[in-house]
Amino acid sequence: MSIVRFRQAAIRPAQVSEGHCVAADGQPLAASPALFADLEVTEWRRIVLPPVAGKGGDAGEGGEELLVVVAPGPVDGLRLRARAVGSGAFALPPAVAVLEALPRTAEGSSIAEAEAVRCAARAADRWFPYEAPRSMLQRDLVCALETATGFAPIGISDDFFRLGVDSLVAIRFAMLVEPLSPAGVTLDDIFELGNVQRLAERLGDEVPRRST
Numbered sequence: 144m145s146i147v148r149f150r151q152a153a154i155r156p157a158q159v160s161e162g163h164c165v166a167a168d169g170q171p172l173a174a175s176p177a178l179f180a181d182l183e184v185t186e187w188r189r190i191v192l193p194p195v196a197g198k199g200g201d202a203g204e205g206g207e208e209l210l211v212v213v214a215p216g217p218v219d220g221l222r223l224r225a226r227a228v229g230s231g232a233f234a235l236p237p238a239v240a241v242l243e244a245l246p247r248t249a250e251g252s253s254i255a256e257a258e259a260v261r262c263a264a265r266a267a268d269r270w271f272p273y274e275a276p277r278s279m280l281q282r283d284l285v286c287a288l289e290t291a292t293g294f295a296p297i298g299i300s301d302d303f304f305r306l307g308v309d310s311l312v313a314i315r316f317a318m319l320v321e322p323l324s325p326a327g328v329t330l331d332d333i334f335e336l337g338n339v340q341r342l343a344e345r346l347g348d349e350v351p352r353r354s355t
Contacts, residue, residue, distance in 0.1 A: 178226050179212070186213040186245065189237075190257050208237040211260050213245060220271030221294075221305055228296055236296045239271040240264035273298040274340070280323065280348045284339045287319035299340040303333060 179187070190209040210227055212218060220239040227233045238261075246259035264270035273296070276282040281299050289295040291312050308316070313333045321327045324346045336342045 178230055183216055184212050184214050192257055209257055210237040211240045213242055236273040238273055241269040274300045278348055281343045283323050284343055288316055291316035300338050303337050
């Protein structure tokens with residue numbers, strides 16, 4: 144049974160929303176509780192970070208969004224991210240953090256809160272960032288993996304094991320990847336490398352450098 148606490152929060156350019164999601168026009172989304180169907184979530188926050196000039200890509204930069212949930216038990220962050228995108232509450236896949244309690248940070252500072260959330264979630268191995276493909280090969284590999292797993296969206300750093308890639312899925316994925324590279328990939332490559340980013344590097348990918 145879902146246990147969700149709702150509380151309105153002020154809408155600001157750099158905002159923290161508690162217990163509700165907002166659309167681009169700042170209006171609450173009535174369908175947002177569906178995000179937590181069948182999950183024992185006691186509290187949740189949507190952290191919207193302001194764009195940073197000259198930066199982008201990593202969680203916490205470039206105006207990205209974080210979905211933070213407080214849950215006493217295990218929550219599959221990758222599937223929660225997929226729900227968030229499917230609900231229409233997020234224009235882009237958010238990074239997801241699953242915590243037992245919210246960290247204390249400076250009030251009104253979305254950047255400080257986001258950093259505290261990332262540190263706490265990483266320490267608990269419950270941090271699920273989203274990294275979009277940055278090259279054609281990465282995009283093709285993500286597309287092949289989404290087809291093989293039937294799961295989307297997938298980021299380039301998402302762990303294959305957490306995505307449920309077993310031997311049968313790996314075989315389907317390898318067959319889809321074969322046309323993308325003359326050398327192809329083996330099952331050992333898939334399980335050893337563990338995510339799209341490292342697999343693309345093994346296949347000789349040249350990723351454009353991010354601006355600094």
